[in-house]
Amino acid sequence: MRKGAWVALLGGRFSLLLILLLMGLLFGQADRHFLTVSNAVNVLLQASPLLLAAIGQTIVIISGGLDISVASNVALSSVISASAASAYGPLAGIAAGIGTGAAVGTVNGVLVSHYRIQPVIVTIAMLTFARGLAFELTDGFPITGLPRSYTQLAWGKWFGVPMPILIAGVILLLVVFVMGRTRFGTYLYAIGSNEEAARLVGIRTVPLKAAAYTAAGALAGMAAVIYTAQASSGQPTLANGLELSTIAASVMGGASIGGGTGTPIGTLLGTLIISVLGNGMNIAGVTPYVQQVVLGTAIILAVVWDRLHISLVQAARRKGEPASQ
Amino acid sequence: MKERGNAGAWYRWEAWGGFLFLAVACLIVGLLKPRFLSPANLLTIAQQASPLLIAAVAQAFVVMAGEIDLSLGSAAAVISMVAVMSAKSLGTVPGILMGLLTGASLGFLNGIVVTRLRVPAFIATVGMLTYAQGIALYLGGGVPIEFPPPSFAWPGQGFLGPLPAVTVIAAMVLIFVHLVLTRTVFGRHLRATGGNRLVALLSGVHVQRVRLAAFVLSGTFTGLSAIVLASRVNSGQPYLYPSLPFEAIAALAVGGISLRGGEGTVRQILLGVLIFSAMSNALNFFAISSYVQQMITGAMTVLALLFSRWQGLPRAKEGG
Numbered sequence: 001m002r003k004g005a006w007v008a009l010l011g012g013r014f015s016l017l018l019i020l021l022l023m024g025l026l027f028g029q030a031d032r033h034f035l036t037v038s039n040a041v042n043v044l045l046q047a048s049p050l051l052l053a054a055i056g057q058t059i060v061i062i063s064g065g066l067d068i069s070v071a072s073n074v075a076l077s078s079v080i081s082a083s084a085a086s087a088y089g090p091l092a093g094i095a096a097g098i099g100t101g102a103a104v105g106t107v108n109g110v111l112v113s114h115y116r117i118q119p120v121i122v123t124i125a126m127l128t129f130a131r132g133l134a135f136e137l138t139d140g141f142p143i144t145g146l147p148r149s150y151t152q153l154a155w156g157k158w159f160g161v162p163m164p165i166l167i168a169g170v171i172l173l174l175v176v177f178v179m180g181r182t183r184f185g186t187y188l189y190a191i192g193s194n195e196e197a198a199r200l201v202g203i204r205t206v207p208l209k210a211a212a213y214t215a216a217g218a219l220a221g222m223a224a225v226i227y228t229a230q231a232s233s234g235q236p237t238l239a240n241g242l243e244l245s246t247i248a249a250s251v252m253g254g255a256s257i258g259g260g261t262g263t264p265i266g267t268l269l270g271t272l273i274i275s276v277l278g279n280g281m282n283i284a285g286v287t288p289y290v291q292q293v294v295l296g297t298a299i300i301l302a303v304v305w306d307r308l309h310i311s312l313v314q315a316a317r318r319k320g321e322p323a324s325q
Numbered sequence: 326m327k328e329r330g331n332a333g334a335w336y337r338w339e340a341w342g343g344f345l346f347l348a349v350a351c352l353i354v355g356l357l358k359p360r361f362l363s364p365a366n367l368l369t370i371a372q373q374a375s376p377l378l379i380a381a382v383a384q385a386f387v388v389m390a391g392e393i394d395l396s397l398g399s400a401a402a403v404i405s406m407v408a409v410m411s412a413k414s415l416g417t418v419p420g421i422l423m424g425l426l427t428g429a430s431l432g433f434l435n436g437i438v439v440t441r442l443r444v445p446a447f448i449a450t451v452g453m454l455t456y457a458q459g460i461a462l463y464l465g466g467g468v469p470i471e472f473p474p475p476s477f478a479w480p481g482q483g484f485l486g487p488l489p490a491v492t493v494i495a496a497m498v499l500i501f502v503h504l505v506l507t508r509t510v511f512g513r514h515l516r517a518t519g520g521n522r523l524v525a526l527l528s529g530v531h532v533q534r535v536r537l538a539a540f541v542l543s544g545t546f547t548g549l550s551a552i553v554l555a556s557r558v559n560s561g562q563p564y565l566y567p568s569l570p571f572e573a574i575a576a577l578a579v580g581g582i583s584l585r586g587g588e589g590t591v592r593q594i595l596l597g598v599l600i601f602s603a604m605s606n607a608l609n610f611f612a613i614s615s616y617v618q619q620m621i622t623g624a625m626t627v628l629a630l631l632f633s634r635w636q637g638l639p640r641a642k643e644g645g
Contacts, residue, residue, distance in 0.1 A: 129623030296456030
C-alpha cells in the first residue's frame with residue numbers, strides 16, 4: 001500500500017477500533033472480570049449519557065465552535081429536571097431537563113453567532129453562570145424524592161435492552177441521519193469549513209450556528225435526565241469534568257477543532273474508548289487521581305495526533321498521492 | 326503606536342472613566358452601607374483583590390499573546406501543594422522558590438504543547454486543568470497539606486506598616502508588568518503577536534518564542550498568586566481556588582481588554598480586578614450568596630464584552 005493510504009487508514013476510524021480492541025485485550029489480560037457480558041453492559045450504561053453530551057459537542061465543533069459549558073449545563077438541567085419531576089411528575093421532569101439544556105444552549109448560540117463573541121469565552125461565562133445557578137437553586141444539596149417512573153429511565157429495560165443504551169442508540173441514529181442526510185447537517189459542515197464562503201453562497205449562517213448550540217444543549221439536557229435517573233437525584237455537583245471527556249471523544253472520533261469535520265459515529269468510538277479506559281482503570285484499581293492525569297494526557301495526545309494526521313495527509317496530497325479520508 | 330497616544334493624554338475619558346464609574350458605584354454602596362467605605366473594609370478589599378490581581382496578570386500575558394489559559398485554578402492547586410511541601414522540608418524561602426518554579430514549569434509545558442505541538446490553547450489548558458488537578462490530589466492523597474513553618478504565613482497574612490504584605494507584592498507586580506509592557510521590546514512583540522501573528526512573524530518577531538515566553542511568565546505569576554493564597558490559608562489545598570481562571574478572565578473583560586489578544590494595559594487589569602473585588606465585597610454586605618456571585622461572574626464577562634462592542638470600538642475588528 002502507498003504511504004498516503006496508510007496515513008489515511010491509521011488516522012481514520014480503523015485505528016480507533018484497533019485501540020478499542022487492544023485496550024479490551026489488555027484489560028482482559030489484567031483482570032478476568034473485564035471481558036464479561038455484565039461488565040460490557042456496565043460500560044455501555046456509563047457511556048450512554050456521555051455519548052449524548054459528546055454528540056452535542058461534536059455538532060458544535062463541526063459548526064466551528066466549542067462548548068465548555070456542557071458540564072454546568074448538565075448540572076443545571078439535572079437540578080431543574082429533578083425539581084420538576086418531584087413536583088409535577090416524570091414527563092414534566094424530562095421535558096424540563098431537556099428544555100433547560102436547550103435554553104442554555106440557545107443563549108450560548110445567540111451570543112456566539114449573533115453577537116460574535118468567541119465560543120470559548122461565551123461558554124466559560126455560561127459555565128460559571130449555570131453552575132452558580134444550580135447551586136443557588138438547591139443551596140448545594142441534592143434534590144431527592146424522584147418518582148419511581150422517572151428512575152425507570154436508568155434501570156428499566158425494553159426487550160432486554162437497558163433504557164439508557166436504547167435512548168442513546170436511537171438519538172445516535174437520529175443525529176447520524178440529520179448530520180449526514182439533511183440540509184441542516186450539510187450546511188453546518190459548510191459553515192464549519194468556511195463560514196464566509198457559506199454565507200456568500202446564501203446559507204443563513206447566524207441562525208444555523210445558534211441552532212447547533214441549541215441542539216447540543218438539548219442533548220446535554222437528555223444526558224442530564226439519564227444521569228439524574230441513575231443517581232436518583234438532581235445534583236448541582238454533577239458531571240464535573242464532562243467538558244473534557246466530550247471534547248476528547250469528539251476529537252478522537254475525528255472532529256477537528258476549527259470545524260468542518262467530525263461524525264457522530266466517530267464520536268461513538270471516542271466515547272467507547274474513554275469509557276473502556278475509565279472502566280478498565282477502575283477494575284485495575286487505579287486511583288481516580290491518576291485516572292484524571294491519564295485522561296488529561298489522553299486528550300492532548302488525541303489532539304496532537306489529529307494535527308499530525310492532518311499535516312501528513314496534506315503532505316501526501318502535495319506530493320500528488322491520493323489520500324482519501 | 327496606540328500606547329504613546331494614551332501616555333500623552335492621561336486625563337482621557339477612555340483611560341480613567343472606568344475608575345470614575347468605580348468610585349461613584351462605591352460611594353452609592355457606601356451611602357447604603359456606611360461600613361463599606363470604612364478604612365478597615367477598604368483594606369480588606371485590597372487584601373482580597375491582590376491574589377486575583379496577580380492571577381489576572383498571569384492570564385493577561387497569555388490573553389495579550391492571543392491565547393487563553395483555563396488551567397490557572399488547578400495549576401494554582403498543584404503549586405500550593407508543592408510550595409507547602411517544600412516549605413515544610415526545606416524552609417519558607419526554598420518553598421516559595423519551588424512554588425514559582427513549579428508554576429513556571431507548568432506554564433512551560435502549556436507553552437510547548439501550544440507552540441510546538443500546535444494544540445489550540447483552550448484544549449491544551451483544559452487538558453492541563455485535569456492533569457494538574459489529578460497531580461494536586463495525588464500529592465496530598467486527596468487532603469490538604471498543612472502546617473508549613475510559621476514564616477510561610479507572611480506573604481498572605483503579614484503587614485508592611487499599615488499595608489497588607491500581599492497588596493505590596495501585587496503593587497510591585499503591577500509596576501514590573503507595566504515596565505515590561507511599555508518599556509521593553511518583548512512587551513511590544515507580545516502585543517504584536519496577539520494582534521496579528523502573521524504580520525508579527527513577517528515583521529521579524531520570533532512569534533513562537535514570544536508565545537512560549539507568555540506562557541512561562543503566566544505560569545510564574547500563577548505561582549506567585551498560588552503562594553499568597555496558600556500562605557493566607559496556611560496550607561496547600563487540592564481545591565485551592567477552582568474559579569480562579571474564570572474570575573481572572575471576567576476581570577480582564579470588565580477592565581476592557583479585548584479577549585482576542587493584541588492589547589491590554591496594567592491600568593485595565595487593575596480596573597477590572599478592583600471592580601470585580603469591590604463588587605464581591607459589596608454583595609457580601611447585602612448578604613448575597615456566593616452562588617449568586619458566581620452567576621454574576623459569568624454574566625459580567627458577557628455583559629462587559631457586549632458593552633465594549635456596543636461602544637463600537639473599531640479596534641475590535643483588528644486582526645480578528
